[in-house]
Amino acid sequence: DTEVTQTPKHLVMGMTNKKSLKCEQHMGHRAMYWYKQKAKKPPELMFVYSYEKLSINESVPSRFSPECPNSSLLNLHLHALQPEDSALYLCASSQDSTTDTQYFGPGTRLTVL
Amino acid sequence: AQSVTQLGSHVSVSEGALVLLRCNYSSSVPPYLFWYVQYPNQGLQLLLKYTTGATLVKGINGFEAEFKKSETSFHLTKPSAHMSDAAEYFCAVSDIRGGGTYKYIFGTGTRLKVLA
Numbered sequence: 029d030t031e032v033t034q035t036p037k038h039l040v041m042g043m044t045n046k047k048s049l050k051c052e053q054h055m056g057h058r059a060m061y062w063y064k065q066k067a068k069k070p071p072e073l074m075f076v077y078s079y080e081k082l083s084i085n086e087s088v089p090s091r092f093s094p095e096c097p098n099s100s101l102l103n104l105h106l107h108a109l110q111p112e113d114s115a116l117y118l119c120a121s122s123q124d125s126t127t128d129t130q131y132f133g134p135g136t137r138l139t140v141l
Numbered sequence: 142a143q144s145v146t147q148l149g150s151h152v153s154v155s156e157g158a159l160v161l162l163r164c165n166y167s168s169s170v171p172p173y174l175f176w177y178v179q180y181p182n183q184g185l186q187l188l189l190k191y192t193t194g195a196t197l198v199k200g201i202n203g204f205e206a207e208f209k210k211s212e213t214s215f216h217l218t219k220p221s222a223h224m225s226d227a228a229e230y231f232c233a234v235s236d237i238r239g240g241g242t243y244k245y246i247f248g249t250g251t252r253l254k255v256l257a
Contacts, residue, residue, distance in 0.1 A: 032184075070231055070247035071185070084244065118184055125243060129175070132184040 031055075032133035034119050040139045043109060049136045051102040051119030059083075059125040060102040062094060063118040065135070071118055077102060078125035109140045143168045143236045147248035155256045160204075160219040162251045164232035167213060173235035174215040175245070176206055180228045188230075191215060202226070227255045 032053045041047050051060065059078045063071035076084035077096040091113075093105040102119055116137055120130040148163040166172055173192050177185040189200025196208040206217045215232060232248040 034184075068250070070250055071245075073244060076244070116182070120185075122243070129187065129190055130245065131187065132177075134184040135182070137182060 032119055032121055032131055034117075034133040034136050036136060037134070038137045038139075040141065041106065041109065042141050043111075045109075046105070046107045048106065049104040049117055049119075049138075051104075051133055052100055053121040053131070053133075054100060055121065055131070056099075057121035057123055057131075058099055059122045060096060061120040061122075061130060062102065062104050063120065063132075065116040065118055067115075075104075076125060083125055106138075109138075111140050114138055114140045143172065143234050143246050145232050145234050145246050145248040147230075147232050147251050149251055150249065151252050151254065153254040153256060154222045156224055157221050160217070160222045160226065160253065162217040162230050162232075162253065164206075164215045164217065164248060165213055166215065166232075166234045168234060173243075174206075174208060175233040175235075176200065176204070176215075176217050177231045177233065178202075178228050179231065179250075185231065188217070222253075222255045224255050224257065227253055229253075 035050045061076050062074040065071040073086050074088045075094045080096045091108050095103040116135045118135045119133040122130045144167045146165045175190045176188040178188050179185050188204050189198045191198050191208045199205045204219045230251045233245045235243045236246050
């Protein structure tokens with residue numbers, strides 16, 4: 029089973045709201061990733077967690093706050109977002125951060141009003 | 142630094158025709174190469190990958206790709222296009238960062254349209 033699940037599927041929020049995106053995998057993977065994808069563009073890496081520790085932070089604004097409560101879960105906390113943050117947010121996982129193949133979830137479509 | 146170039150942001154083929162999506166990479170070390178497909182408003186699905194070994198790689202849905210080191214290419218092909226193949230296709234190369242963490246470098250994507 030190579031399934032990564034993400035909730036919610038769609039999210040609409042105002043600029044003053046606080047919300048969270050969730051990602052879960054049960055493949056025993058120890059590396060998890062957050063990507064942001066704008067329309068007609070490739071995914072852009074935001075964060076990488078390896079063994080529940082933040083491994084890569086691609087200079088993402090502090091209004092995005094990742095959290096990895098355990099090896100199966102990855103959250104992305106959102107606060108005071110801007111309309112330009114509207115995008116598809118993708119979660120991925122791999123066996124570990126030194127392993128090549130990443131498996132992606134279906135994404136959360138975020139709209140910031 | 143590694144990079145990936147996908148020639149042709151849009152490709153149209155007739156149903157039943159050959160599909161050829163081009164990907165070239167630049168890498169100073171042997172790369173790991175991937176093709177992913179993305180249907181509208183969905184995540185990326187792995188089609189196939191090359192790590193080591195046989196240079197002709199077969200993937201899901203009848204797709205295959207050939208790693209050609211001399212041409213630094215990893216083009217994706219399918220002998221006969223089906224309407225359900227219409228999607229966005231991304232080529233990616235693994236870039237190993239400090240500490241051994243892999244990061245994907247994605248191409249800009251190719252949108253495949255299949256004509257009836």
